[in-house]
Structure formats: structure tokens, C-alpha cells
Amino acid sequence: MFTRLKRISTKNANEVCLSSIPKEQEPIGLLYFNLDGYSTYCKRYKEYWSWVEKRNEERYKSNISHYKNYDSKNMMHTFRLLLMAKEIGELGEINVKRTDRNYLLSIKNAAFEYDDLVLKATEIKDKLDLIYDKSNLREKPNLELINKLLVSIREKFYSI
Template sequence: MLDFCFIIAGNGSLSLRAWLSKQLWKQENCGLAKIEHAKGMYALYYDETQTLGYKGIVATPESTEVSCSSIPKEETLCAYLFVNHEAYSSYCKSYNEYFSWVSERNEARFRGTMNHGQGYDAKNMMHTIGLLQQAKEILSKSELQVQRFNREELLRIKNGAYSYDELFVWSQKLFQEVQELCLHSLLPVAPDQDRLRQQLVDMRKHLYQIKL
């Protein structure tokens, strides 16, 4: 939470940690009072003697909210503190999503990514290149080639033989070629739904050996 706290300084702001360091102050000795009608804004006071019972800015490093204290009327205001709750909430959401992914990820696939050292999901990139190549073939030849003629090349991608930059340029080139082919392809704009439906029926009849 402390990383999302800022001190209002002139026409700008300063991170709370930097401001406390400059003052040689501790967050535990600070007291906060909420400012009415100003979301996320607090008046900050400091107790060098540690006798006023201030709760500090946060109670513990794991706190998800700042702490407010009872401030004596005669105390001198030190600064105005802004807490960016929206940014903190967004950070927490991303943090939780990341560790949820860590707990559910395919460990063998993740280790493969770490081992080849290229910093990207090589299996994902292999499929990206492969699918773009198939799209190009469908548009240029009007046929789908399931058995890949360049199997070894695709496996080299999976094994991390190419850098991310090389694959990015490669995929962009293929994507542009696919877009260009789309403009001149003789393929129909949409599939024949009736024909597809009949093919599905025929496949199921053959699968279950049904004679109607």
C-alpha cells in the first residue's frame, strides 16, 4: 500500500517513501486524518516522541488500507497525503491473476519456455506461424494441408531456435500476405451452411452405422 501513497508537493506529487526518506521519518510515527469530500486525501501529522498514539500510515506491511489516527487539535499539519486506491486495486487484481496462473499453469510447458531461454511461449509461437501458413495456403490454393511439409521447421520454433524478434517479423510478414490474399481470393465469403450440415449428418450416420 505504501507504494501507492503520494505527498502533494507544490504543483506535483512525491512518492511517500521518497518523502519520508528525505525527512528521515518513519511511517510508524505518522498519523492520518481523512479529509471530507476528497476521496483518497488525508492530512498527515508526525509524532517524533511516539507519545500521541498515532497508528502509522499502515498497521503492517501486508495492510490493504491506510490507518487513521485520533489527532490532537493543537498538532501541526505536516503534509497532504493522496492514496491511489484505484491503482492499488488494479495491482492487486493483476497480482492475484498472475499467481492464479502460476498455480494452474502447465508446468512442463513452462519449464520448456524457461529452458530455451528466449523469453516467450515457444509452443504458442509454433502454432501462430503454423496457422498463418495454413491460412495462406487455404487462400492461395483453396485447400487445407493438415500434414505439414515443414514439420522440422515448426519443431525448431517449438525448441526455441529463433529469437522473439525473428518470429515477430516472420509472423507480421505472413499476416500481411494473408490480408493481401483475402482481397483477391476466389473462396466464398461465407461457408455453405446447408452443405456443412449435410456433411455432419453423413459423418454421424457413418460413425453410428445408422441406415435411415
């Protein structure tokens, strides 16, 4: 009754392959195909399995072990960057050596709930505009001074 169609698509195709039906044949159904939705699904599926293949297994196990279901190392770096941005706006300097190291490590060790961290990060981010509005930092960097400094550092480093 049905004849098997030979493969008319490639392995990675994301479209429905149809065969023609005689015009006089009675319709037995309606097919709706959300190509954009399916394409998005396929892309995300492929990206997920690519991530699984390439992920840092030790880091992944660490994230699973604390049962918080978020990347705690990434969250720690998010807070470090937000707090550094706040300090730059308030103090006009970059503090690489962190006085809040223990707090950052507690984030990395998943001592906090994800929703609480997102709320706190949002609060810090929302304050940044006000901090930078009050800051005495220049609107734009002095590129001439920066380039002279860069040349000077390179000359000293390479003993030119």
C-alpha cells in the same frame, strides 16, 4: 500517542482505510492513492501467482532452458495457424499434415530470436488480407451444404 485501529477492512480489500482526523489539526502531509492503478496491480499479481500455481512445470522448464524468455510451444502454434490461414487463402484447402514440420519444430526448440519471430509473424499476418482479397473462397460458407454434410457424417458414424 497513537491508538492501534482495529482492522476495518477485509483480507482482499484494495482500498486505503482511513480514520477521521479532527478538523482543527494541522495537516502534515497529502495522500494520493491511485485506486485504479493499485487494483490493476493487485489483479495482475493475483493472476501471475495463479498462473505459477497452475502452469505446466515441464513446459516452463523447457522455456527457461533455451534462455529466449518466450513460450516456444505457443509461438510454434501461432506460426502453424498463421501458415495454415495463408494456405487456406491461397489453395482453398486445409493441410493438417504439415510439410513445414521441421521449421515449426525449430521454432518450438527456440532456434530463433523472439523479435525475429514477431517480425515474421507480423509479415505473414499483414499479407493475409491481400491473399484473401485475391482468394476464390466464398465470402460466407454455404450453411445448408455444411449442415447436410454434418448430418450425413453423423448418420454414417452412428450407423443410423
